Amino acid sequence: MLTEPQSDYVKVALPKGSLLPATACFLNEIGLEFENYTQKTRVYRLQSTRLPHLSAKMFQEKDIPIQVAVGNYDLGICGSDWIEELLAKYPASALVRVFGLEYNKGNLYMAASQHGNISSVQELPHRQDTWRIVTEYPNLAEASALSLRLRKFRILPVWGAAEVYPPENADLVVLWAQNESAIKAQNLVSLKTLLSTGAFLIANKESWQTKNVGQVISRFSQGLRATAKPWLQIKPKSARSVNSFHPDFSQEKVWLAIPDGHQQAPTSEFLNKAGLELQGYSARMLKRRPSFNLDWVNVKVIRPQDMPLQVANGNFDLAITGRDWLLDHLYRFPTSPATELVELGFGEVKVVAVVSQDLSVADIDDLKRLMQAGGLSPLRVASEYINIADKYLHDNHVSRYKLIPTWGASEALLPEDADLLIENTQTGKTLAEHNLRIVDTLFKSTACLIGNKNSLASPTKRERIASLVEILRQTAESN
Amino acid sequence: MTSQRCKGARDLLPKDTARFRHVEDAFRRSCLSWGYQEVRTPTLEYLHLFTAAGTLTPNMLSKVYSFLDWDGWSGERVVLRPDGTIPVARLYIENLAQEAIARLFYVTNVFAFEETGKENRERWQCGVELLGSPKSTADVELILLAVEILRSLNISGVEIQLSHAGVLKALLKELKLSPDKEAALLSQILDGNWQVLAQTGAANSNADRLLSLFLDLRGESSSFLENLRALPQISSDLKSELDSFAEVASLLDVLDCNYHIDITSTRGFEYYTGLCFQFLVKQDRIVSGGRYDNLVPLIGGKSTPACGFALYIDPLIDLVEPEVRQTKEHRILVRSETTMPNVTKASFELAQCLREAGYVAELDFSGRQSDWRWVITVEEKPSSFIVIDQIQNQKTEASSIANVIDIMGGSA
Incomplete structure (x- = not known):
């Protein structure tokens, strides 16, 4: 009887989120299932149920190409859009595109609003405008702008909800969608298909050159040759949001940004208490432009991370976000006009510095001593808050460190893929569960109302802004 | 000890700096005596200065060091100067546009990402720009100035190659491609990939033969250009570009300046419109320059004919031997x-x-x-x-x- 050739130990980076169900189904069908690889799992480290030399860790999809390129993982599965986004800026990344996995297919589009004045990509280079391009894919957007020979353009990177920015806050949007009708459904017109995307298997270049991953790869190949492919039937469950509206961009309107995600429920509750009624801002149904009982306010629902920049740019007069995100913005842009107006009091978290329990350090000075003694240099620091992390490390004179930007679930990175985290925590319970220790508390953050201190609004509009601020201040004080 | 020097960056040691100064001094001396005035432009410029179509190729733009400034929340990007000429053209538009002729020179560093880190990502050049003159004598002046500088540096074995961006662009028109394809082809050619032209030409055998006459042969005097000009299939556009090329070449003939004509030596900058030249020493490019009549209007100035060149200091400091003054x-x-x-x-x-x-x-x-x-x-x-x-x-x-x-x- 032939035995399979001996395999090397193989580590795989697997996606969380929308790509997870189809990926899990695919892995099950090809006999590579991992215990606990489900949406609800509380663990990040997964062991193959069949192959003892195969383990995996779960990441945000965006993080996977970077994790594989730096060599922390031998193989990874993620959307090819995120692979191309990395390679657009860093073509020398040590990544091998192994093959496409056929599911979660879609395209990356350059689009404009149906309510705007752009109808084709050909007209762009000939107009004198400065094109504002909003996107979750800043590197691909820049490469496209350069190859379209746009004379003047600005890339506005966002964490999400890019579709809601045009036409008033951006001229163009680079975004992913399954097809053109999904673009239309967002009130956008597709101008150009930049690339077609789908779930993809990638490998670290050195692993591919030196390790025997053949056994794993051949199972993937079997899956692609199978006649029944149940994973193709699994449609990613994406949070449906609606972006229909009748444009009303009159000068006197006050623009308010409110958050989606974790902050949505407490914000909704707070606004209700203030007597402000929103339609389409509930867990069941999210309208990106909900209607409001104050008709002189235009409300948009965007990611809280993106709000300080949008307020600084004058796209919004007011926004409800976290102090953490405001500080992260101000550390990057110290002269920004975005400023905190009212502390709203809910959604309190601490922003903390975290290490693994396995590391015998009690505070940041211990950590520095450990670095000086020759361990952990350069220090690998992972954070969603790049600028807060950077400032914290400068302030503490940590001499050599590498920042690893993440898109959430950073606690999974310790201890193998990072040494220090700058993270937020409500109670510290999750951190303790993952065998992590807080070594420093940077600051407390709560939801706050932010505004633009240089607001050039008309007197009417200024009064309106002031009265809205006042309503929210009183509600916060009575809380 | 492991080096803490940035990848792709270079230290100039005392002996290198002495050679650097030697080149710079000879350059400055010549420029001043020809009536040029020295300027300096900032290391930081806005990215959009370089993205206007017809300035830098997309490939060059993809290697620019660009980032958001501390007040860049609007998304406006700044760059580490990737090119010497464009900032000087900007300086001219903003400060000197009322002067009929501006003769400017500078010594500057330019930055471009280089993937392996083995080549320099910061390079130094001595640049000369002559703004306001449409005359062939201006192109000739620059070539002779460069010749003089190299002579004063005792550099021998210099080969001068001439080409013409106008001729090249008119030739590409003969291929009758769509504007998109033509622009893409030009970008690739300027990045040094002439093979693409061979692949494209095959569809049109007439144009192919014409291309071969232009590209496969090297000329040694203006007669070569006269011969091309006399060909039956030459369009009027191509003819007038050839006239402009021949004018400079015949002036150089009269002035006993030797050169080779090699259309395939056109390289680098999309902003060139007319005569292009480069000086080589044993395959190393040490000077390159040309006419760029459209650049000033492209970045917002009034129509201004102009030409210029850059002397590349990095290869030159390996070629010069400064006399040791302090024994x-x-x-x-x-x-x-x-x-x-x-x-x-x-x-x-x-x-x-x-x-x-x-x-x-x-x-x-x-x-x-x-x-x-x-x-x-x-x-x-x-x-x-x-x-x-x-x-x-x-x-x-x-x-x-x-x-x-x-x-x-x-x-x-």
Whole structure:
């Protein structure tokens, strides 16, 4: 009887989120299932149920190409859009595109609003405008702008909800969608298909050159040759949001940004208490432009991370976000006009510095001593808050460190893929569960109302802004 | 110890810096004597200055160091200057546009990402721009100026290659491609990939033969251009570009300046519109330049014909041999055993007088050895010096500074 050739130990980076169900189904069908690889799992480290030399860790999809390129993982599965986004800026990344996995297919589009004045990509280079391009894919957007020979353009990177920015806050949007009708459904017109995307298997270049991953790869190949492919039937469950509206961009309107995600429920509750009624801002149904009982306010629902920049740019007069995100913005842009107006009091978290329990350090000075003694240099620091992390490390004179930007679930990175985290925590319970220790508390953050201190609004509009601020201040004080 | 120097960055050591200065000095001397004036532009510029179509190719733009400034929340990006000419054109538009002719020069660094990190990501160049003249004599002036600079640097074996961006662009038109394809083809050619042209031409055999006559042969005088001009399939556009090329070439013939005509030597900048030239020494490109009549209007100025060139310092410093001006004879070590105030004062005063007398005087209070001819020890006794001639192996006592200079002058 032939035995399979001996395999090397193989580590795989697997996606969380929308790509997870189809990926899990695919892995099950090809006999590579991992215990606990489900949406609800509380663990990040997964062991193959069949192959003892195969383990995996779960990441945000965006993080996977970077994790594989730096060599922390031998193989990874993620959307090819995120692979191309990395390679657009860093073509020398040590990544091998192994093959496409056929599911979660879609395209990356350059689009404009149906309510705007752009109808084709050909007209762009000939107009004198400065094109504002909003996107979750800043590197691909820049490469496209350069190859379209746009004379003047600005890339506005966002964490999400890019579709809601045009036409008033951006001229163009680079975004992913399954097809053109999904673009239309967002009130956008597709101008150009930049690339077609789908779930993809990638490998670290050195692993591919030196390790025997053949056994794993051949199972993937079997899956692609199978006649029944149940994973193709699994449609990613994406949070449906609606972006229909009748444009009303009159000068006197006050623009308010409110958050989606974790902050949505407490914000909704707070606004209700203030007597402000929103339609389409509930867990069941999210309208990106909900209607409001104050008709002189235009409300948009965007990611809280993106709000300080949008307020600084004058796209919004007011926004409800976290102090953490405001500080992260101000550390990057110290002269920004975005400023905190009212502390709203809910959604309190601490922003903390975290290490693994396995590391015998009690505070940041211990950590520095450990670095000086020759361990952990350069220090690998992972954070969603790049600028807060950077400032914290400068302030503490940590001499050599590498920042690893993440898109959430950073606690999974310790201890193998990072040494220090700058993270937020409500109670510290999750951190303790993952065998992590807080070594420093940077600051407390709560939801706050932010505004633009240089607001050039008309007197009417200024009064309106002031009265809205006042309503929210009183509600916060009575809380 | 592992190096902490940034990847792709270079240190200039004293011997390199001496060569650098030698090149720079020769360059400045020539430029000033031809009536050019020196300018400097900032290291930081807005990205959009370089993204206007027809300035840098997308490939070059993808290697630009660009980032958001500390107040860049609007998304406006700045770059580390990726090119020398465009900032000078901007400076001209904003400050000097009222002058009929502006003759400007500069010594500057330019930045471009280079993937392996083995090549320099920061390069130095001496640049010259002549703004306001449409005349062929302006192109000729630049070529002769570059020739003079290289001659004063004793660089031999220089080959001058001429080409013409207008001829190249008119030739591409003969292929009758869509505007998109044509622009893409031009970008690739300017990035040095001439093979794409061979692949494209095949569809149209007439154009193919024409291309071959232009690209496969090298000319040695303006006659080559006259011959091409006389071909039956030459369009009127191509003819007028050839006329402009031939005008410069025949002037160079009259001035006994030797060159090769090689259309495939057009390289690098999309902003070139007319004559292009480069100087090579053993395959190394040390000068390149050309006419860029559309650049100033492209970045917002009024129509201004212009041309310029850059001298690449990095390859040049390996080719020059600056004469050593300060021999061991001219260097003196002024040494004293103590740092008592009166001795220190006498040492500094002596060194000052020696410098004024044309020597290089270095001070030492820590007993260092030297292989220079002269070492002078300053004694504790006021105004007493011992002059040591390390070649003649003589020690002479001197009682005053004048005495010291006498002794050395006497022996020299």
